[in-house]
Amino acid sequence: MKKEYDFANMKSIKNPYAKKLKKQITIKLNPNTIDYFKGLATKVGVPYQTLMDSYLTDCAVHKKEMQVKWA
Secondary structure (H helix, E strand, O other): OOOOOOOOOOOOOOOOOHHHOOOOOOOOOOHHHHHHHHHHHHHHOOOHHHHHHHHHHHHHHOOOOOOOOOO
C-alpha cells in the first residue's frame, strides 16, 4: 500500500444505487402503534423500523387501499 495517494486526477462516478437508497423522513405515529411494531420486531428478530418499512412497502407493491368511514 502506498504511503500517499493522489486524488487530484481521480474521476468521480455517480453511485448507481443512489436511487434505491432509503429516504429519511419525519412522521408522527401513535405510541401504541410504535409499541406494537417494536414488540413484533422483537419476536421476528429485526429492527422495528425495518419491519415497518417492509409492511408499508408490501402495501405499496400490492396497491392496498384502506376502507375509511368517518362517523
